[in-house]
Amino acid sequence: MDGDRRAWRRCGLGGAVFAVCMIGTTLPTPLYGLYQEKFGFSELLVTVVYAVYAFGVIGVLLLAGNVSDAVGRKPVLLCGLVLAAASAVCFLSATGLGWLCAGRLLSGLSAGLFTGAATVYVMELAPPGGASRATFVATAANMGGLGCGPLLAGVLAQYAAWPLYLPFAVHLALVAGSAAVLWWLPETVRERRPLSAVRPQRPGLPPQVRAVFGPAAAASFVGFALFGVFTSVSPAFLAQSLDVRNHAVSGSVVALAFFSSTAGQLAVGRVGAARSLPLGCAGLLAGLALLAGALYWDLLLLVVLSALVGGAGQGLSFRGALSAVTEASPADRRASVVSTLFVVAYAGISVPVIGVGFLSGPIGLEGAGLVFIVCMAALVSTAAVYLLRHPVRAGT
The missing domain is CATH 1.20.1250.20 (MFS general substrate transporter like domains)
Known part of the structure; x- marks a missing residue:
């Protein structure tokens, strides 16, 4: 004890x-x-x-x-x-x-x-x-x-x-x-090797993983993209469109998205990994819709709700995606498959965000945000439809 x-x-x-x-x-x-x-x-x-x-x-x-x-x-x-x-x-x-x-x-x-x-x-x-x-x-x-x-x-x-x-x-x-x-x-690693023995991990995708990897990667990309927007441009939106210039408030809104993601990931234990991926996609879609409403009507409440719902959807979908691709991967390729999923996820946190920044000049921050939402909603909707037609196995 x-x-x-x-x-x-x-x-x-x-x-x-x-x-x-x-x-x-x-x-x-x-x-x-x-x-x-x-x-x-x-x-x-x-x-x-x-x-x-x-x-x-x-x-x-x-x-x-x-x-x-x-x-x-x-x-x-x-x-x-x-x-x-x-x-x-x-x-x-x-x-x-x-x-x-x-x-x-x-x-x-x-x-x-x-x-x-x-x-x-x-x-x-x-x-x-x-x-x-x-x-x-x-x-x-x-x-x-x-x-x-x-x-x-x-x-x-x-x-x-x-x-x-x-x-x-x-x-x-x-x-x-x-x-x-x-x-x-x-230290927890008992048998250590010299650094010279380490070889870079190459992302890989065995044939048996490809069917589940597509929707899992799409949901992960959208979830991380939503976080990217919240953590990069939401303070500017709060200040410019809602006149919320209190740094503690803008920081709290972003923090709420991450805390909600933690709650979403913990809920996977009760929901089950097989259902968490489609439910997470639905949560992401709802979060994007709330963010669109916030941009269109300039409402702080909808920004907060978007952080709550979208964050929970991200947590559900990402942990579900991780479980699904891990279960589908052969043991000797698991690390490379998970690395590939993380690469896609972190591409989501960077590439769309730069796109929002690029478009904010000619069409404004709100317009750029709406374009981002339409693109991400299309992507996550496609993943959700695929998952409804080809459910993830209950073992995942």
């Missing part, structure tokens, strides 16, 4: 370290408007700065997604914390667009290292038989950390001094504390 308690304490501390890293990836969200005022760049450049993060994540997933299996979890996670600290230093030193892009790229590299390694590490720290509870800890740490980033930055920017500096100074202190905790935690 004492051994189990110690293991759960370590599991919780590992989850806390995971959350601290993810906080840094969304910390700049409510601050983009302030950076625009300070450096005088367009909405398109805001989305480019935001999307640089996703390119960093994708690069790590492709080149080093399996490195912790060889060299150990702790060295990879410590490297991730160093990159997170370097990202905070870039934002603290920012004198122009280049610094912001560098900070976002380093943050993406950090998140890319943490996404797989920290999830597995948290589960390995749990006692035997605790896989389900450990999965909850990892999920809550990941999405909860993403949600706490804009909330923390928004509150500090609104109610404390130095809005462009204090959030990153606080995060730097949290990273330092997390490094001390991680140093104390045990």
Whole structure:
């Protein structure tokens, strides 16, 4: 019993370290408007700065997604914390667009290292038989950390001094504390190999996975694209169209989407993985419809409801997608298939967002948002219709 308690304490501390890293990836969200005022760049450049993060994540997933299996979890996670600290230093030193892009790229590299390694590490720290509870800890740490980033930055920017500096100074202190905790935690990889033995993971799609991968990837792409819009341009929409210039409010709206995603992922246990993917698609479609209403009628309530419903739909659909493609994959190709799904998901968090930024110049932010919604609704509707005609097997 004492051994189990110690293991759960370590599991919780590992989850806390995971959350601290993810906080840094969304910390700049409510601050983009302030950076625009300070450096005088367009909405398109805001989305480019935001999307640089996703390119960093994708690069790590492709080149080093399996490195912790060889060299150990702790060295990879410590490297991730160093990159997170370097990202905070870039934002603290920012004198122009280049610094912001560098900070976002380093943050993406950090998140890319943490996404797989920290999830597995948290589960390995749990006692035997605790896989389900450990999965909850990892999920809550990941999405909860993403949600706490804009909330923390928004509150500090609104109610404390130095809005462009204090959030990153606080995060730097949290990273330092997390490094001390991680140093104390045990290594879980017993047989380690040199870094030279690691080979990049190539995304792959065996024939038996292709039927389920299409709708799963489409739902993942749309869900992450919705998050991308919320975390990049929703503060600008709130300020320009709704005259909501309180950074704590804009940060809270974004945080709500991530917290709702956590709830959606947890609901998969009750709903069942087979039903969570089509239900998640329906939630995403409803969230997009609410966001369209918010853009058309300029209503804050609909923005909040879109974050709640769309976030829950994203959580349901993504965990359902992950379960479906994992179940359909042969054991020796599972890692490459999951990597391919994550690459598609993170493409969703970057490419459509840049498109919104590009269109916001000629047709305005609201018009660009409506074009985005129509395209994403068509994509997720196609996936939903396919899933209704070809249901995911109950075993997934």
